[in-house]
Amino acid sequence: MNKKSIIKLTLIVGLFSLALGGWLLHIRTHPPLMDSYNLLPFLSGIMSVIILPLLFWFRPTIILAYLINGFLVILGTITMAHFSIVHFAGPINLYTLLFYTTLPDIFLLWGKFCVGKALFDLEFLKSDQDQVPKGRYFRYPNTGWWLVHLFAWSIVYALGNLLWK
Numbered sequence: 301m302n303k304k305s306i307i308k309l310t311l312i313v314g315l316f317s318l319a320l321g322g323w324l325l326h327i328r329t330h331p332p333l334m335d336s337y338n339l340l341p342f343l344s345g346i347m348s349v350i351i352l353p354l355l356f357w358f359r360p361t362i363i364l365a366y367l368i369n370g371f372l373v374i375l376g377t378i379t380m381a382h383f384s385i386v387h388f389a390g391p392i393n394l395y396t397l398l399f400y401t402t403l404p405d406i407f408l409l410w411g412k413f414c415v416g417k418a419l420f421d422l423e424f425l426k427s428d429q430d431q432v433p434k435g436r437y438f439r440y441p442n443t444g445w446w447l448v449h450l451f452a453w454s455i456v457y458a459l460g461n462l463l464w465k
């Protein structure tokens with residue numbers, strides 16, 4: 301095994317650990333058999349724990365893994381933020397935001413995104429001298445592309461929530 305393979309394996313184990321930890325926390329808090337809306341995060345967790353590490357392992361499927369991972373993170377961010385807003389009780393201060401919302405869980409999700417991005421970049425990095433692309437921040441596969449999708453999906457989700465009550 302060369303150094304790149306060891307780094308890749310370490311990142312895949314990190315991705316697996318983050319996904320498994322988040323999935324188990326979610327199952328403990330929201331058992332999938334209690335409410336039907338808990339089934340989608342349950343299935344997303346299975347995909348994140350089992351399928352994504354396998355897809356990231358093989359070079360031909362890394363792009364697919366990167367896309368699925370990113371969109372699962374966006375979906376989880378939006379739905380967990382919505383859950384926190386709907387069920388928020390108490391004064392708005394730093395303590396309640398950190399310990400009585402899903403903000404820590406959202407941070408775990410974005411850690412999972414960062415590990416997936418590192419795996420993607422590691423595979424397609426030609427050398428350690430590669431320059432960051434300039435002028436293409438909002439184009440795939442750069443981070444701005446994900447921010448545009450997070451913003452757009454959030455608007456669609458909010459409008460759907462407001463208009464179809």
